[in-house]
Amino acid sequence: MTPARFAGVLSAAVTLGVAAACSDGGSPVDPGGCAADLTTGIAAYDLDGLDVHAVLPTSTSSCIVANADSHFVAVDPSAQPSGRLFVFLPGSAARARNYRKIAFAAARAGYPAIVLTYVNDLPVGVRCAFGTGDCYEEVRREIITGVDASSRLTVGPDDAIEGRLVHLLTAMESLDPGSGWSTFHDGASPRWDRISVAGHSQGGGHSLFLSRETTVFRATAYSSAGDLEPLSATPVPWLDGSWATPAERIGGFISEDDEVVSPSGAIAAWTRIGLDDFGGPVSVDDTAAPWAGARMLTTRAPPRNAGAVFTPHHGVTVVDGLTPLELDGAPTFGPVWAALSFPGS
Structure with a gap:
């Protein structure tokens, strides 16, 4: 970052650092209702032509109290703007910095990219152990919106995915x-119709749930079925019914060797949504892009650094240290990411 640009950021941060008290736990998020202090917890730098920020959630709002690991933001100032935003939600216990490659790819496609830190310390399936099928929907609703929907956790509006996103967008304006x-937001509400939301594992389930509840520009589940019953690996009830987002805007990508999510269960869940109307599942290893427009894609590609984790195939679709690379260092699945999450039109 140039000295002049840094000075501008610091000046804006000081201006934004004055604020009011937190909103109470039962009220909607007010972007101006919680203290922001952007003089600390912000790293801004240039990387291969991209403008990159690492932003502590607590710097964007004093009302954020859980999971304070940094959000990751990337913008390509030379790209033709798409008018869309890419928001990626990490998997359980994963950090935003584990998904920089897909964020960089989105930024270069003209989508300002955010990898959002949120309350992802436990898998939804663990929270719902021995619970009813409705538990999955209730937990996801609370994590996303901050509405008091589940007794299995406590997430207020400012700590919820939507609240954190609005606070970050407000901070990025400065x-x-x-x-x-x-x-990309209208006051306290994200403009989901302008946002391509995607996620890995738990985060992929949140992206699907969001696409059911509201109209999003795109929704992509990487290594995620949404939620499956633990013994039968069948889709849980919330995957049935009507969806606000048309099926042609929703997609899924999974390894056929996934150790965490049943690939057949994922296909069954995606079929419930109607993704089978567009063909597939199609292996991206055996056919070339754009895979005849299929919205259910699979791979048998071996992960990089497979010995580093217990479940490498679960992360091969999108995790930086596991997803395969071409000889020039480009992500092998870059065309998959683009087709499902940030298309050119």
């Missing part, structure tokens, strides 16, 4: 005023 961040 940190990076040229990237149009204000167009």
